[in-house]
Amino acid sequence: MSAYPDLRGKVAVVTGGASGIGKGTARQLVAEGMRVIIADIERDALERTAAEIGAVGIPTDVSDLDSVRALARAATDRFGAVHVVFNNAGVGPIGRIADLTIEDWQWMLGVNLFGVIHGVQTFLPILKANADGGHIVNTASIFGLFSQPPLAAYAVSKYGVVALTEALAGELEQDGSKVGATVLCSATVQTNVATSTRNRPQRYAGGGLTDFRMTEEEYRSQRWLQPDEVGALVVDAIKNGDLYAVTHAEWYGPIEQRHREIAAAFARAGSTS
Numbered sequence: 001m002s003a004y005p006d007l008r009g010k011v012a013v014v015t016g017g018a019s020g021i022g023k024g025t026a027r028q029l030v031a032e033g034m035r036v037i038i039a040d041i042e043r044d045a046l047e048r049t050a051a052e053i054g055a056v057g058i059p060t061d062v063s064d065l066d067s068v069r070a071l072a073r074a075a076t077d078r079f080g081a082v083h084v085v086f087n088n089a090g091v092g093p094i095g096r097i098a099d100l101t102i103e104d105w106q107w108m109l110g111v112n113l114f115g116v117i118h119g120v121q122t123f124l125p126i127l128k129a130n131a132d133g134g135h136i137v138n139t140a141s142i143f144g145l146f147s148q149p150p151l152a153a154y155a156v157s158k159y160g161v162v163a164l165t166e167a168l169a170g171e172l173e174q175d176g177s178k179v180g181a182t183v184l185c186s187a188t189v190q191t192n193v194a195t196s197t198r199n200r201p202q203r204y205a206g207g208g209l210t211d212f213r214m215t216e217e218e219y220r221s222q223r224w225l226q227p228d229e230v231g232a233l234v235v236d237a238i239k240n241g242d243l244y245a246v247t248h249a250e251w252y253g254p255i256e257q258r259h260r261e262i263a264a265a266f267a268r269a270g271s272t273s
Contacts, residue, residue: 007033007239008033010035011034011083012034012037013039013072013085015038017037017039017049017086018038018048022089022227024231029084029231032235037055037058037074038057041059043059062114062119064118065118065121068119068122072122076126082123083132084137087120087136087139088138090112091111091197091199093197093209094150097152100152101207101208105153108153112160113157113164133177136182137245138182140184141185142186142187142248144158144185145162165181182244183244186230187247187251189227194213230247
């Protein structure tokens with residue numbers, strides 16, 4: 001993997017940067033001496049956060065390719081280059097597969113998966129044009145590594161982000177590129193993702209997706225990180241060139257079980273060949 005240790009004076013673009021992990025990471029990147037652009041669909045929060053952390057705010061809908069292209073133009077027009085891109089914007093409602101509508105899937109995949117695709121397709125040529133390369137970070141989730149009900153639509157989108165980033169990292173390595181890639185697989189972090197339906201477009205209204213609700217007991221049973229803690233992890237991953245950035249070691253159990261079941265299936269296939 002391609003490490004990117006020197007961030008001072010470089011330019012970063014962070015989507016979903018008005019709150020949560022995006023804001024926490026943007027704050028850490030500013031502290032590293034970077035010039036930071038944050039993009040978000042929530043204009044009021046975007047303006048407040050930009051003023052608070054010393055970033056430039058650009059309203060952006062990552063599910064709209066033209067909007068992401070406009071973001072890239074604004075970034076390069078202002079600073080002349082982009083070195084780090086954090087494709088972080090996402091939504092996190094839940095719903096059982098049998099209750100979902102096509103509009104549910106279109107909204108979820110449009111933001112969580114195509115938002116990342118749009119960011120990679122738009123910014124990768126810009127990063128490759130830098131003499132010293134750059135780095136792309138894509139936000140997936142711990143549920144990009146295993147799935148359970150009622151998270152099917154969310155997990156499908158995040159599995160896609162993991163696969164995209166793994167393949168991207170492989171291609172960049174094959175090319176000997178100075179651009180690196182990281183996928184962030186976060187678990188319980190203090191963000192607004194549980195209330196994502198506030199930003200659901202009217203064209204995708206209705207359906208079976210709802211905001212996530214925890215009981216007090218469920219909430220207390222989890223270890224919650226602050227966004228700035230995750231931002232520090234992201235910065236370390238960029239500097240070290242890590243492919244995977246994971247926030248919670250204690251969530252490995254269900255992932256390990258999934259791996260065991262896959263290994264067992266291969267063992268059964270081997271015994272019949």
